[in-house]
Amino acid sequence: MRKTGISRREFGIGFGTLVAAFSLEPVASLAQVVEGAAPVSFAKNGRLDAWIRVGADGAVTIFTGKAELGQGILTALSQIAAEELDLAIEQINIISADTTRGPDEGYTYGSQSIEQSGMALRVAGAQARAVLMAAAATRLNVAVETLSVERGSVRSQDGRQVSYAEIATGDPELLRRDVSSAVRVKKAADYKIVGKSVPRIDFPQKVTGEAAFLQDMRLPGMLFGRVVRPPRAGAQLLSFEEAAVRALPGVSTVVRKGSFLGVVAAREEQAIAAMQLLREISRWTEDGPRLPRSSNLPDELRKFAKEDVVVSDTGQGDAAGIVHQWVEASYSRPYLSQAAIGPSCAVAHFADGRMTVWSHTQGAFPLRGDLAKALQLPAERVDVIHMQGSGCYGHNGADDVALDAALLAIAVEGQPVKLQWMRDDEFIWSPSSPAMAMKARAGLSADGKIVDWQYELWSNTHATRPGQPGGLNLLASWYFDEPFHVSPPLKIPQPYGNGDRNAVPLYDLPRQRIVNHLLTDMPIRTGSLRTLGGHGNIYAIECFMDELAMAAGRDPVEFRLAHLSDPRGRAVIEAAATKAGWAPNSRSDGRHGRGFAYARYKNISTFAAVVVDVDVDPSSGAVRVLKAVAAIDVGQIINPDGVISQTEGGLIQGISWALKEQIMFDERAVTSRDWADYPILTFDEAPEIEVVLIDRPNEPSIGAGEGSVGPASAALANALAHATGRRVRDLPLTSNRIYKGRIG
Incomplete structure (x- = not known):
């Protein structure tokens, strides 16, 4: 059997998907x-x-x-x-x-x-x-x-x-x-392997149940660890009764470093029992920031300290004289969890002054650098080896748990320690994707063209990974006797962007002004999640395009095409509309709705257009997503099945974010602790999916992983507005909000 460097296991599930593909002539050869x-x-x-x-x-x-x-x-x-x-x-x-x-x-x-x-x-x-x-x-x-x-x-x-x-x-x-x-x-014409749907090389281990997730890893003499977090962020450890914990069966040692507290035991259930006792008998200060009110989050976001950044200011003159009508709308999305199915995990081994960590990190070398700083070891004496974790959509707890495990491994030198977070650790302590508030205002001419576009967003940094300058972005290090501090907000220039990713519209607009109100001080820990700010901005822009189309009396697809000259963008819009059988200016029966959205990820990457069909129960507001159709252009396609899988995953996650997901919290701490508090889309709720692949063999290949997420949420919101005749602008689009919107 061929090797991939390590063994992996995962349950691989493919959604039943209809696929269409066609090829367009390139403008330049890959050579x-x-x-x-x-x-x-x-x-x-x-x-x-x-x-x-x-x-x-x-x-x-x-x-x-x-x-x-x-x-x-x-x-x-x-x-x-x-x-x-x-x-x-x-x-x-x-x-x-x-x-x-x-x-x-x-x-x-x-x-x-x-x-x-x-x-x-x-x-x-x-x-x-x-x-x-x-x-x-x-x-x-x-x-x-x-x-x-x-x-x-x-x-x-x-x-x-x-x-x-x-x-x-x-x-x-x-x-x-x-x-x-x-x-x-x-040359692309000579390819025999690239462009073919080659079976995934990591699937045999996953579908046969061979041990290969990091969570499955076993090493000779391995011990198990758990950590005890404070009752709220910022609280400091006052005391605990170490003797009571050491007396438990299997406990090897208790580790304290400032307010970092952990335990090592011979078996995993023994480590969990010791952790639970430590939680009960440890005493902490009441320190910690006050969290914003989740009930009125968009307004709360606008109150925090911010740095205003003009992202784009183009066009000359005053559009007021040619504006026939102004349209304005505000949108928001909540804090989102990484919500990986498997909690974060790491295995660490310290021997002869050398630390080896097996991690499902997204950045082995940046993690090595920050681990070396936290452990006060030369970087060349720290090794980080990636092993696949059970789900990863961004900056989850993988890097944090690596330091947790390393600290425990030092205490039992010579024996490897496996440390896996509990489910509540994952929801409460891993970086959340920032909440966002967006405000759009546009002027339409008498003939229904956009002549002025104004857009503002409020969000704090979406990038707080290890390796950034000015701090150390590993959770445990903030609780040492001599604590490290988180890095200052990272500004990522356009077109990549941070919270302002995809804030610049793709459409041909004679005048536009986009302002990013970067929140510099937020009490909830945030980090990167799939698309960064792209999801929120695409959601707002594409919902607003539908609202503008309605104000102009135009069909949503036709309205977009009237404002778009990019040939590749037009191609995905037309392909998705054709495959879905889009009927211009169709009317809803009050229950069924259809929505459209378009985006180019980061404005330089994947082109995606999405059509979503929904059914809304008029008595309760309950939503059923019936079908999603996506057209995708990733340049030269390396593996069609791979592009399809990434597109499916993005669609399903975008639908889940739009319908269900939000982190809940009170003034003290995050209160979402399990799947009951943080529901996600289930298998039986996943819609039928059709994917159209537009292959451009001699165009550069661009990544497919994030292209369909934002359009999926926006198309769903547009479908709900079409079905009900009312626009709900704040995510998630829960049944309660939809029902209130219909009767309000």
Whole structure:
């Protein structure tokens, strides 16, 4: 069985999906796009053997700094490398996100793995193939252009052959050279593997139940840990009775470092019992910030200290003279949880002054740096090895639990410690996705065109990961005797953005002004979640476009097309509308509704258009999402099934966020502690899905992971407005809000 560096298990479920795909002629060849342009990942990882190595047994190992988060990146990267090396995909082994033997590619986020690691492996693969072919030509004493290669076996015209393994074994230094972008990658027309729906290489272990999630990891002599958090953020530990805890069966030690408190035991249930007793007998101060009122969150957000940033201010003159009518609306979304099915987990082993941590982090190298600071160890004595966790949509507790486990491992030097958070830890202490308030105002001309666009948003930072300057972003470190502090808010420039991601509309507008009110001081810990601020901004903009279309007396799809010149954007809108059988200006029967939304993620990445059909019970406001149709353009498609899976996941999560999800809290602390307090969309609530893939073989590949999330929420909200005739603008769109909206 081929290897992926580690063993993994997950229950893989595929939604029944109808798929249509078609190809459009490119404007440039991939060779033209790539040739001579050094992949960004080469800047830190400039050696060819940092990316590709050939073993004496013929196995070819490729290395990536990106982490498999369930998005299928190991399969897609293996396809790219196998294509350039003329290997079968089963001949490729892949090692991912490992500080001991892999390249430093920062974080796996922003749907950039294909753009960054994929491009690096494409160019490195082409270079390695060229080097191996040149060595084969010398060995066979023939011209290199007369050789052919298949499955790593190089053949001359007279039938002689030599394998990559033989070539590499004969010259161990062959691939130990600098990378070069002065190579020609394959043309799309010559692809045999890229563009095909190759089965996921990590699925066999997942569907057969082999141990491979980090939560399943077992090491010889492994102990188990748990931590006790304060009753509210900021509270300090006063005292606890250590002897009572040590007297419990199996307890190895109790660890205190300032107000960080943890326990290690021989068995997991013993660690949990000790943790529960520690909670009961520990005494804490009442320190802690006052949390905002969740009942009136949008207004509360506007009260906090802020830094105003003008994101865009374009167009000349005063539009007032040509505005026929002004339209204004405000929208909001609540704090959202990462809500991974499996709680955050880490395994740590400290021996001979060296710390090894197995983590489902999104950034092995940044985590290593912050762990080294927190533990006061040289970075070269800290190793972080990625293993897949059970669900990851952003900055969850993976990095925090890594430090938790490391602190306990130091106390039992020589024995590995596995530490898994409890479910309430995950909801209360992992970074939440920030709440957002959005206000839009636009002027329409007499002929129904947008002539002025004004947009404001209120949100605090969506980026507080390890590795950022000015602080240390690991939870336990804030409770040391000499505590570290969280990094200041990170400003990410456009077009990537932070809370203002996707705040600039894609439409052709003669005048626009966008202002980001960056909240600098918020009492609830926040961090990155799928799309960052893109979800809230796409939701608001696309709902507002529907409201403007209604004010102008225009069909929503036609109204969007009238304001959009981008040919790729128009193509996805038309494809989604055609596949869904969109009927312009259709009327609702008071129960069934249909909504549309469009976005380009980060304004530079995936194009997505979504149609959602809903059924609303008129007596209760209960919503059933019947169907979602999405058209997607990710440039050159590496693995169609992978793009479909990511699109499905984004649609379902966007629907779940829109209908159900919100973190609840009182003035002291988060009160959402389990799935009853924080419901998500269930399997039987998932709609039928159809996906249209628009393949552009010679356009650069762009990531698919986040493109459909925002449009899904907006299309759902537009469908509900169409069904009921009333607009509910604050997420989540609960039955209670819908029912009140209908009778209010």
